[in-house]
Amino acid sequence: MTLSFTSFANVAVAGATGRLGPAIVDALVEAGFNVKALTRTPGAKYRPEVEVVVVDYLSPRELVEALQGQNVVIVFGAWRHPGQLNLVDAAIEAGVYRFIPAMFSNDLTNPLVRQLPVHGTKLKTEAYIKAQAALGAITYNLIATGPFADMFLPKNTWINKSDHTVAFFDGNPDSPFTGTTRYTLGEAIISILRTGPTSDNRTYKIQRFRSSPKRMLELVKDSTPGYEWKFKEFDTLEMARLCIDKPPETDPDCKNAYLSRGVHHEGYGGDFPSEDSLELGLEIWSEEEYKERLIDYINGKPLRG
Template identity: 35%
Template sequence: MSIPANVALAGATGNLGPAILEQLLKAGFHVTILARQGNTREFPDSVEVRTVDYDSVDSLTTALQGQDAIVSTLGLGALAKQFYLIEAAVKANVKRFIPSEFGPDTTNSKTAALAVSAGKVAVQKALVTEAAGGRISYTYIFTGPLLDWCLAAGLILNADEKSIALYDGGDSPFSTTTLASVGKAVVSVLKNPDETKNRGVYVQDAAPTLTQLKAIAEKITGTVWKGTEVSVENDVLAPALAELEKENPDPSKSILPLAVASIWGKGYGCHFQDLDNEILGLKELTEAEIEALMAATLK
């Protein structure tokens, strides 16, 4: 497969989409945004915007005409729309589909079994079926949690309370990647289509432990942080699974806990062992760079 020139982006206004758009444009791709009706977000002049109905295969097929690849960053609540995107991409003869993964390894059997992973796993199966028939190719990009976004959102460290949850002791490394590096990974996948065809690629900026991040936070702030030991199985996963057994489960009591399990639970595979950083030309952050990134959030 030749390097694609025209790339469609679905989900350009979410948390991750803008970072991927920025890197695609820097790399010289012609980018077409698939925007819902009524979207008022402004994009650079070089970007083409096509209004679509994500529930209409015909609408999506029309919008994908002339595209070589599509990158999806649709959020958890919209993952099912990707089935229409896949069908439309096949009809429009799009060559490469990068689905909305960009997190823990959902091909890991334990992570795949979590309810929060169901949508992504279903999309994987659909892509595998289409690829087996030679109708499209795909690449899953696994990045672990998005480090800078998670820090800013208080999902790893609680800056206000100067506290951190140390899951299962906090000494297990976990792969994590910044928003900008995810965008660079997308670009590198598209520039290496044969090496990344029909498989998952694994990238990371770093693989710290929670205790290491606690120490860095203490260095930056000059204060002692509270570390609370939390059992993933007993304190996080068990209550979430119990919630899901209810007739009308509260998603707020299951989605985040299941995500925590997929990142810090033992056996869930979020410390990537076989990285594709070298193939994709991605360098890991130095400890000084991690400290600078955290300082921008914590100070």
């Protein structure tokens, strides 16, 4: 069957009940896309506009059936499972045009990042989808996001408001990095889909803000007079050594060690260029706007945008 573009109106999402999925589903529904959610869990909670179908990711027949009539598949939580490759096969059989696998992390075009043990499944998926796209069976987008500030700030990962410390990694508080929010990812996906087939097989590196541990320390010091803020140093090699016998893709300490290295260590490309975000029309916060978000977080308010 020859793959031809008709529309991106019908979007299937897989495993969207986790940390990322709900924000993206909201964005897609509000932008007018028809969303169908694949889940393993009977009774999985989705907003009423979403059609929900329970699937077994090991059943090719169920997956092909679930993907009939869909134009796009976006994978969130179902990524660790061999299920993601089954989803690629099923998408091809069902005539889906675009596949967006669960990437949403470090810059996988960076050779050092590709060696981090945390990305094995993602690299396997990337190789598979690229091979299928080269055969003309499907098209894909790979989206690198850097860290999601709306997930990491509340975890006290960068700025710890209990002990008034700002984290820096591997001896370099000046090292710049870029990050996003889940809302930004939703906007990016919508913008990519709205470009139609011109976005075929593109990799995007997106951002909402650019900062460094040193600037974050200066920004919070400046805004909270009376508090004694200081740096706390982390060594990502030491962090990785502590999780040596644990599964790197699933153990939270291992993920933290390797992903932090991918964001903050020199040479790992954590400071994304802004071109793709500008091309997609994404808003990039000025330093003042980022600072407002940091202060909101310190004052216990949710992160906006």
